[in-house]
Amino acid sequence: MLEIKNLSIHYIGKNYRVKAVENVSFNLTSGELLGIVGESGSGKTTLIRSIMGVNPQSAKIVSGEIFYKNSKILDFKDDSIKGDYKWKEIAFIPQSAMNSLDPVYRIIDQMREILIVRGDYNKKTADKRSEELFSLVGIEKNRLRDFPHQFSGGMKQRVAIAMALALDPKILIADEPVTALDVIVQRQILDLFNELRNRLDLSIILVTHDVSVVAYLCHKVAVMYDGEIVETGPVKDILEKPYHPYTIGLNNAFPDLHSTNDFLEPISDSLFHELDDLKNTFNSLSLNNEKLVKSDKFVSLKNKFTKLNTQNEKNN
């Protein structure tokens, strides 16, 4: 469905250059649920925004290509996005979607705007489509004439999902869709994603910092650290046999409701420093990532953190 090849995005200012995304590649197959995890500043949002072409001006795509159904929709050379695929093929739910609804317009007017401007609906059919969408995400249709402030957080998230689905996209990209929500509402939204995927045959990319959300919902996961995808694979493998020390650290830092372990291991600064050092050494030797992973130093670092992991398990 969607293929991203060697994508690098840098923020370029007058006297600085931030490498937000470095050499990232992944594909999304039809009907797949892909989770991207990583902490703030790891480049998750920049990565997926580039697919929608909504990055700020200072973000420059310096290399890479994006393909959708085998047709190239983005080439770094001209830096602009080709084709009329936005919202119709790939839809995007921005971060804190609840705050991205316009507070002075009724929901129905905001729905009409998408349907009429982007799609080829008229006012009458747009209203009918809005009602359909509302029943799809589980909101009563008589609430279409309400203002955003009349909805609760979970309902606003549902409205945002309904809007994203307005023009029947095939891929849905959600940026931190459940971060600000309560656990019960969070669960309802996650179940909604799953249901929509089954019913509408969607492919979904879910960006989050919560490993357990990914574990609940996704098939495949990509772990991002410092602008790179450091580990990717089926969720089960990544959670049970993490390879990269950062993933191990991330797994340990998570509170688990049902484990009897009473100690959380914060990701230590020393791990970050060691990772950075390691990366710098290898960058200066101009080795690629694959060799880095196989190197002795890396393996010893990995063993160190696996040991820590097993120690924790013994304590259980």
Added chain:
Amino acid sequence: MSTILEFKNVSKHYDVSRNISEIFSGKQPKVRAVDNVTFKVKHGESVGIVGESGCGKTTLAKLILNLLNPTSGEIFFENKNVSNLNKIEEVHEFKKKLQFVFQNPYDALNPRFTIKDILLEPLKSLKFDPSKYEELINNVMNLVKLKNKDEYLSKYPHELSGGQLQRIVLARALIISPKFVVADEPVSMLDVSVRAGILNAFNEAKKTMNFTAIYISHDLALVKYVCERTIVMYLGSIVEDGPTKDVITNPLHPYTKALVKAVPVPHVDQSHEPLPIIGNIPDATKFYEGCKFSDRCPNPTHDCKSGNIKMGLIEARPNHWVDRCCVNCN
């Protein structure tokens, strides 16, 4: 252990009017943010308060801190009624014992103050001996694990990361050695990788300083990590109260069951069963004759809505209290 904090039938109602006729007709709708809440906290205990947004957790915290006056009922702190403190001396005396850790570290610190000014503020306003300032700052910076403290003290909040800021917020609360600390979702704004560090610092500080703590959160997994006792709130009332382990492994109230089930865990083979709860959070102004949970109860076995049943908590297991009505429903 003696009781440090006691709530006796405390209620806090907010008046909300949608239009002027509601005000004049006297039918002003009320949000019952905290409704007839009774509980005790013992010295040295750490209590977690869980519930969804709008269930009155934060109002409860504000009542404890004397930032709000209750509509009815009494609050006792160290056997002294503190529900209506007026004299400034009394307020100061009270605030020397009680401190608050805020949810959002980015908003809680004055952007124009250096970290040192921020830490000195409680000492100055509560009139601590200036000769001790240096020592107190040293101690507290060690406690929250900010090494190289000189590096931080001259900085401004915008120069620090979220995790460091939350440590400063924690340090500001702990610098006066309070007896009682209320933390309102202290890690919900932070990244996962720094959460564990903050929670560890909080736990360690609690051990060294031996304060009583109330920890407010909607995430049971975090409460489990910090607190030995958990109170579950629903629409302004306490529905379950017991030892954290017992509440998580053996929840009695259907709402707690839903909460426990809804927390996602970092394992692949987790259940995707529907939650034992129906509908959404009801309108906060709704008045219930009977059981407040009746709208969302999956299998009410008797007529909870009528209001002719006895309400309140009963002790279902040792130290584990649960709502009298709902425990019968399943």
